[in-house]
Amino acid sequence: MKRKRSPSTLFLPKPVALISTAHAGRDNVMTAAWVNVVCMEPPQMAVAVRESRFTYEIIRASGEFVVNVPSQDLWRAVDMCGMVSGRHQDKFALAGLTRERAQEVGAPLVAECPLSIECRVSASLPLGSHTLFVGLVLAVHLEEGCMGEKGKVEVESFRPYTLNHREYWSMGSRLGNFGDTASELEVIP
Ligand SMILES: Cc1cc2nc3c(=O)[nH]c(=O)nc-3n(C[C@H](O)[C@H](O)[C@H](O)COP(=O)(O)O)c2cc1C
Numbered sequence: 001m002k003r004k005r006s007p008s009t010l011f012l013p014k015p016v017a018l019i020s021t022a023h024a025g026r027d028n029v030m031t032a033a034w035v036n037v038v039c040m041e042p043p044q045m046a047v048a049v050r051e052s053r054f055t056y057e058i059i060r061a062s063g064e065f066v067v068n069v070p071s072q073d074l075w076r077a078v079d080m081c082g083m084v085s086g087r088h089q090d091k092f093a094l095a096g097l098t099r100e101r102a103q104e105v106g107a108p109l110v111a112e113c114p115l116s117i118e119c120r121v122s123a124s125l126p127l128g129s130h131t132l133f134v135g136l137v138l139a140v141h142l143e144e145g146c147m148g149e150k151g152k153v154e155v156e157s158f159r160p161y162t163l164n165h166r167e168y169w170s171m172g173s174r175l176g177n178f179g180d181t182a183s184e185l186e187v188i189p
Helices: 054-062 072-080 091-095
Strands: 017-023 026-032 035-039 044-050 064-069 115-126 130-142 161-164 167-170
Touching (some): 017 044, 026 044, 026 054, 026 091, 054 064, 064 130, 072 091, 072 167
Antiparallel strands (some): 035 044, 064 115, 161 167
16 A cells, blocks of 8 residues: 655656756766656757756856766766765866767767767756756767667666665666567557
8 A cells, every 4th residue: 555645756766867068168067867858859858957056057058968877887976976066176077087079069978978968958947946957959979889789779788777765776687678568459559
């Protein structure tokens, strides 16, 4: 039996990403778990950023951000980028991360992350404590070693991980494939 709890942001699993940004000669990298894909055509992503973050200021000023998805080996560096602000220090240096030049935006990619997605802000929605920045995807960069046949992502090489109620968890094994149940259905929506 489920027990009712008060309204909260409890939801799991959450992804873990590094949001890299740049403006006026400064750049930054911030950990975000409130991030997701929100539209297929055109492809768009969204990240919810609290107004007190340095990242918020930079996205507001530049209208750009990069979503970098780390593998589990990076979890300590990623945690670090969520513990301190980049307003007064270089978090790339602090966390041992490397900047890589992006192709469509001024913000750097995080070289160590196997997936980096360049975005230009297409909408922003102030919601309260956080503002939702929606970004049009301009370019996607996937590490060659994680690329399988026909554009497939090799999850075992990528090794993504998740945030589950303030704990980082690695992924288990593959359960099945997208659409495996379709053949059991009479009507496919
Ligand atoms: C796992 C994790 C997830 C986080 N997710 C978010 C998020 O989605 N949005 C947000 O505004 N802050 C989030 N934070 C907090 C920011 O990363 C943190 O306040 C950071 O120091 C802000 O950096 P900045 O001031 O350099 O932008 C998260 C922190 C951690 C550790």
